[in-house]
Amino acid sequence: MQYDDKNLAYDLSLFESSSKRKNSNYKKDPAKEKLNQEKKADVITFVNLDKKDKAKVEKKKNPAQILGYATLIMLTAGLIIMMLCGQAELTELNQKISEAETVLNEKESIYIQTEMKVEAELSPETVEYYATNVLGMVKTDNSKKEFIRLSEGDQAEIAQKETGTFGQIISDKWSSIWE
Secondary structure, three states: OOOOOOOOOOOHHHHOOHHHHHHOOOOOOHHHHHHHHHHHHHHHHHHHHHHHHHHHHHHOOOHHHHHHHHHHHHHHHHHHHHHHHHHHHHHHHHHHHHHHHHHHHHHHHHHHHHHHHHHHHOOHHHHHHHHHHHOOOOOOOHHHOOOOOOOOOOOOOOOOOOOOOHHHHHHHHHHHHOO
């Protein structure tokens, strides 16, 4: 089979720029050119329809999916807010603890100072001096001590209740519970 036009099978002029087509000696067939333009128009229309369909598909969202995303965003925001509030509260508590430790250290210092003053004022020598000179007291010695012997007269008495009737025993037991 022979073709009259060598470029019929491979029309490479479609890929050349417009300036090269004008310079070439190639004659264009008006029917082929019209067919090529229709194909380009069809492709463009098809692409445009495809883009419109995609836009329609993107616009149509499932309400449950939108609700799920909104819920997820709200939960995330809530968790972040809770974390920030927790951190603020933790900072406040740490500050209160540090203030309480400062007050405690001051109170311990005052306690130690007071204890040292009391020990200085109430030393055994100071107490003995005050007792002998101001109050007129005297130290005790063995001559003034009196000893008691308990081994000679040890006696024990056991208290027994009188036995009575059955009603008296029950009333005594009942009253002993409330004593």
